[in-house]
Amino acid sequence: MQIEAVVEQCVKQRKADSAAEIARQVEQAGCIFQAYLEAQNAAGAINVPDCQVAAAQFIDAVSSTTFKPVLFNFDPPTPERIEHVVKLAVRMFLAAYRKN
16 A cells, blocks of 8 residues: 555544544554554665654654644645645655665
């Protein structure tokens, strides 16, 4: 699965009955993304010394301006905004962890 697809699925998933459910979903997304990073790291595609931290960094980079505002009853981001934010986060992530 592509990084963008994983993140977009996480960001778009807004259906939750409570703050605890939202927290559970974000944690689950982080675990899925961490496992993806570990697999890519093992395959030699990226050079990530700590996949748990890298997954959290990436998810925070994306969710800080897309998902988190929704928690405070701001309007949800447009698909164009999500795409823009995800592309920037991917570029930042690859700048830090791309295998040289």
